[in-house]
Amino acid sequence: xxxxxxxxxxxxxxxxxxxxxxxxxxxxxxxxxxxxxxxxxxxxxxxxxxxxxxxxxxxxxxxxxxxxxxxxxxxxxxxxxxxxxxxxxxxxxxxxxxxxxxxxxxxxxxxxxxxxxxxxxxxxxxxxxxxxxxxxxxxxxxxxxxxxxxxxxxxxxxxxxxxxxxxxxxxxxxxxxxxxxxxxxxxxxxxxxxxxxxxxxxxxxxxxxxxxxxxxxxxxxxxxxxxxxxxxxxxxxxxxxxxxxxxxxxxxxxxxxxxxxxxxxxxxxxxxxxxxxxxxxxxxxxxxxxxxxxxxxxxxxxxxxxxxxx
Amino acid sequence: xxxxxxxxxxxxxxxxxxxxxxxxxxxxxxxxxxxxxxxxxxxxxxxxxxxxxxxxxxxxxxxxxxxxxxxxxxxxxxxxxxxxxxxxxxxxxxxxxxxxxxxxxxxxxxxxxxxxxxxxxxxxxxxxxxxxxxxxxxxxxxxxxxxxxxxxxxxxxxxxxxxxxxxxxxxxxxxxxxxxxxxxxxxxxxxxxxxxxxxxxxxxxxxxxxxxxxxxxxxxxxxxxxxxxxxxxxxxxxxxxxxxxxxxxxxxxxxxxxxxxxxxxxxxxxxxxxxxxxxxxxxxxxxxxxxxxxxxxxxxxxxxxxxxxx
Numbered sequence: 001x002x003x004x005x006x007x008x009x010x011x012x013x014x015x016x017x018x019x020x021x022x023x024x025x026x027x028x029x030x031x032x033x034x035x036x037x038x039x040x041x042x043x044x045x046x047x048x049x050x051x052x053x054x055x056x057x058x059x060x061x062x063x064x065x066x067x068x069x070x071x072x073x074x075x076x077x078x079x080x081x082x083x084x085x086x087x088x089x090x091x092x093x094x095x096x097x098x099x100x101x102x103x104x105x106x107x108x109x110x111x112x113x114x115x116x117x118x119x120x121x122x123x124x125x126x127x128x129x130x131x132x133x134x135x136x137x138x139x140x141x142x143x144x145x146x147x148x149x150x151x152x153x154x155x156x157x158x159x160x161x162x163x164x165x166x167x168x169x170x171x172x173x174x175x176x177x178x179x180x181x182x183x184x185x186x187x188x189x190x191x192x193x194x195x196x197x198x199x200x201x202x203x204x205x206x207x208x209x210x211x212x213x214x215x216x217x218x219x220x221x222x223x224x225x226x227x228x229x230x231x232x233x234x235x236x237x238x239x240x241x242x243x244x245x246x247x248x249x250x251x252x253x254x255x256x257x258x259x260x261x262x263x264x265x266x267x268x269x270x271x272x273x274x275x276x277x278x279x280x281x282x283x284x285x286x287x288x289x290x291x292x293x294x295x296x297x298x299x300x301x302x303x304x305x306x307x308x309x310x
Numbered sequence: 311x312x313x314x315x316x317x318x319x320x321x322x323x324x325x326x327x328x329x330x331x332x333x334x335x336x337x338x339x340x341x342x343x344x345x346x347x348x349x350x351x352x353x354x355x356x357x358x359x360x361x362x363x364x365x366x367x368x369x370x371x372x373x374x375x376x377x378x379x380x381x382x383x384x385x386x387x388x389x390x391x392x393x394x395x396x397x398x399x400x401x402x403x404x405x406x407x408x409x410x411x412x413x414x415x416x417x418x419x420x421x422x423x424x425x426x427x428x429x430x431x432x433x434x435x436x437x438x439x440x441x442x443x444x445x446x447x448x449x450x451x452x453x454x455x456x457x458x459x460x461x462x463x464x465x466x467x468x469x470x471x472x473x474x475x476x477x478x479x480x481x482x483x484x485x486x487x488x489x490x491x492x493x494x495x496x497x498x499x500x501x502x503x504x505x506x507x508x509x510x511x512x513x514x515x516x517x518x519x520x521x522x523x524x525x526x527x528x529x530x531x532x533x534x535x536x537x538x539x540x541x542x543x544x545x546x547x548x549x550x551x552x553x554x555x556x557x558x559x560x561x562x563x564x565x566x567x568x569x570x571x572x573x574x575x576x577x578x579x580x581x582x583x584x585x586x587x588x589x590x591x592x593x594x595x596x597x598x599x600x601x602x603x604x605x606x607x608x609x610x611x612x613x614x615x616x617x618x619x620x
Contacts, residue, residue, distance in 0.1 A: 007530030007601075030535065031457045032519055033354035033391035033450070043353065044343035047399040047447055049437045081343035089357040091401075091445040125445070127359045135401040135435070135445035137357055140343070147341045209342055213319075220317030225340065291317075 006030045014100050014126060021104045025111035026121040027087070034123040036086060041141030044081045048074035052132035060173050063102055065188040066132065067109025073212065074136035075117055075192035076259040080210040081147070082201025083140030085119030085194055090136055093129035110136070117194045140194075144201045148225035151207035151264035157230060157283040160196050160260045160274060163215055164248070165240030167255025183242035190259040195275035200263050203271070208263040214256040219283075219291045222262060229288030234295045238280040250300065253293060316340045324410050325436060331414045335421035336431040337397070344433040346396060351451030354391045358384035362442035365567075370483050373412055375498040376442065377419025383522065384446035385427055385502035386569040390520040391457070392511025393450030395429030395504055400446055403439035420446070427504045450504075454511045458535035461517035461574035467540060467593040470506050470570045470584060473525055474558070475550030477565025493552035500569040505585035510573050513581070518573040524566040529593075529601045532572060539598030544605045548590040560610065563603060 006012035019029045027034060036043070050056060050070035058066065071088055078085055090110050094103055103126070111121055122139070165186025169179035179187070193210070200208060207226050211218050215237065219230045234249040240258075245251035264285055265271070271279045283294075293300045316322035322340075329339045337344060346353070360366060360380035368376065381398055388395055400420050404413055413436070421431055432449070475496025479489035489497070503520070510518060517536050521528050525547065533540045544559040550568075555561035574595055575581070581589045593604075603610045 007527065007534045009527065009530075012531075030531075031391075031459075032387040033356045033393065033455070033457075035455055036353040036355055036449075038352065042348065043346040045346055045355075045399065045447075045449070046343040046433060047401045047435050047445070049401045049403060049435050049445065051403065051437055051439050054437060054439065077342040081341075083343065089355065089447055091357045091359045091447075093359060093361065093443065123356060125357050125359050127361055127364060129361050129364065129443065130440055133403065133439065133443065135357070135359065135447075137355075137399055137401075137445075137447040139346075139355070145343070145345055147343075149341075217317065217319065220319075221322075221340075224317045 011126060014103055017100045017104055018107045021108060022111045022121055025115045029123060036139060039141055041143055042145050043139065043141055044078065044083050044145055045137060045139045046074065046077035047135060047137040048077065049133060049135045061188055063105040064109040067106040067134065068113045068189060070134045071110040071113035071136050072190045072192045073259060074138045075113060075194065076210040078138050078140035079193040079197035079261060080208050081140065081142055081145055082197050082208065083142035084198060085114065085117040086139045086141060087120045087122035088114050088136050088138050089122055090124040090134055092124060093127045093133040095131055096128045117192050142201065146201050146205055146208040148207055148209050148222045151222060151226035151228050151285045153228055153285055153287045154267040155206050155264040155285040156267060156269060156281055157232065157285060158263050158265060158279050159238065159282050160193050160277045160279055161258065162238045162240040163258050163260060164243040164252030164255045166190065166257040167251065168240060168242040180242050183240065186240060192259065193261050193277060196277040197261055199274045200261065204266050204269065206264045206266065208261055211258050211260050211262055212256060215253045215262065216291060216293060218262055223289060223291055228285040230283060230285055230291045232283035232291065232293050234293050234300060236280060236282045238278065321436060324413055327410045327414055328417045331418060332421045332431055335425045339433060346449060349451055351453055352455050353449065353451055354388065354393050354455055355447060355449045356384065356387035357445060357447040358387065359443060359445045371498055373415040374419040377416040377444065378423045378499060380444040381420040381423035381446050382500045382502045383569060384448045385423060385504065386520040388448050388450035389503040389507035389571060390518050391450065391452055391455055392507050392518065393452035394508060395424065395427040396449045396451055397430045397432035398424050398446050398448050399432055400434040400444055402434060403437045403443040405441055406438045427502055452511065456511050456515055456518040458517055458519050458532045461532060461536035461538050461595045463538055463595055463597045464577040465516050465574040465595040466577060466579060466591055467542065467595060468573050468575060468589050469525065469548065469592050470503050470587045470589055471568065472548045472550040473568050473570060474553040474562030474565045476500065476567040477561065478550060478552040490552050493550065496550060502569065503571050503587060506587040507571055509584045510571065514576050514579065516574045516576065518571055521568045521570045521572055522566060525563040525572065526601060526603060528572055533599060533601055537599065538595040540593060540595055540601045542593035542601065542603050544603050544610060546590060546592045548588065
């Protein structure tokens with residue numbers, strides 16, 4: 001059980017209510033700083049903002065789902081680093097009209113996401129603002145820290161899971177409809193691939209990142225950081241079963257926010273799963289730069305990827 | 311020099327421009343996670359949001375000042391923990407109309423604040439939103455981690471610096487005027503008392519926090535966490551020279567966001583400075599609970615402190 005030791009005040013009553021609701025999913029909230037436990041492995045950290053109207057809408061998701069998704073999108077960066085989760089800090093901005101129950105709902109989602117990868121809520125901050133926004137800072141430890149750099153010509157390129165599910169849900173909502181259960185789950189309850197990321201780091205991965213902007217765009221980041229070209233075979237892209245677009249592979253390759261891992265492994269490697277998560281070979285790294293999407297050996301135009309400032 | 315290794319895209323051009331502007335004040339931005347250097351001391355962390363319209367206004371501060379102040383308010387939590395700074399993560403939300411130069415200005419302020427305490431910008435995130443908002447997560451290391459708990463009856467209570475300067479500036483602006491240079495500087499360029507905090511931790515401090523809500527409110531947090539009563543002598547409160555209110559001490563005691571340290575030291579201690587920062591004895595801890603503001607030995611009503619949800 002967590003207890004926040006704070007003086008009187010409505011703001012502090014809210015923090016106390018959140019600490020009580022988090023229970024064993026949280027650490028002693030209320031101190032100026034949280035102590036990060038000293039354990040084996042290199043400490044890594046990352047920060048990620050999820051904003052109402054930009055990253056989620058509350059006519060699509062419950063507050064608990066919005067919190068779960070915000071935390072998972074941040075935890076996904078730990079997976080890409082090959083790290084296990086230590087914990088998360090949540091700076092939550094809520095509209096003035098939000099009730100304590102609303103704040104607790106959002107933080108229950110954050111706490112569930114942290115718990116799902118054996119992490120805890122280490123601390124946070126609470127602010128009133130125009131709309132919901134959460135900046136989640138994640139901390140983890142890695143035996144071998146992975147980055148986007150390190151891919152070499154000849155490496156094979158894999159992706160975890162299936163792509164396009166989150167985009168399928170998004171497009172259904174944007175068209176005024178309702179997504180099917182599977183794509184809705186992909187959007188509302190993505191998985192941070194912590195276990196798979198650690199397994200891949202331990203099995204010789206040369207470079208890794210998580211798919212937030214979309215396969216095509218994110219492969220471009222890996223190519224730029226590693227100074228290689230990435231050739232992706234569209235026919236090999238594992239497409240989420242909910243995707244019904246005319247060109248399913250291109251739809252999946254352009255869709256963002258699947259939070260699957262894109263990983264390079266040495267030539268000759270042949271894996272089909274990583275810690276129970278499907279692993280699909282979708283391309284190769286080569287001398288050069290940029291990304292080519294190939295179908296029947298011919299380049300297909302890159303679809304535009306999602307861009308908050310676009 | 312820092313270089314962000316990212317693929318093409320307007321959002322990534324902005325991150326590249328920020329990385330270039332930060333120079334030696336930043337670390338390699340663009341990876342999913344930043345590696346936290348393994349050094350002596352216990353790692354501590356905290357997160358803090360500064361939002362336009364709640365914590366600052368851009369008709370009062372330049373973007374660079376807003377960034378400096380946002381980072382300092384977060385770094386101040388490290389000071390309260392007795393920690394030195396390692397670095398900061400900045401999740402920056404900017405209006406869609408913000409230019410790359412605007413983003414660079416804000417981040418120059420963050421970089422300057424980090425550099426002023428020998429820290430660096432370790433990473434960040436960039437989002438478009440309705441208005442400016444920055445969530446700064448700070449990381450530091452402490453030989454002896456301080457918290458709000460630990461004060462004992464009989465301890466003497468000190469405060470660093472002078473109080474009420476930020477409030478004097480705020481009230482001048484709210485009344486439609488302009489603050490004098492000294493109070494404006496207190497608001498726009500506060501100091502994170504990192505050096506003083508470490509000195510106090512090394513000199514036997516029993517409990518410590520930084521003054522963000524105001525002396526009266528924050529003393530209440532320390533009292534609650536330490537399970538003591540705090541008696542404060544209003545006549546001893548060191549008041550910022552810009553304060554001209556009829557009751558200067560009460561004005562200063564109710565003013566927030568000075569980012570000075572409130573600290574308890576063992577009975578009998580007698581210090582006047584901590585690493586060059588003035589240290590003033592303003593009260594004692596006693597058996598009991600809550601805070602009493604005393605004048606001529608008589609209790610004065612607690613002024614309401616600033617509350618974002620109030």
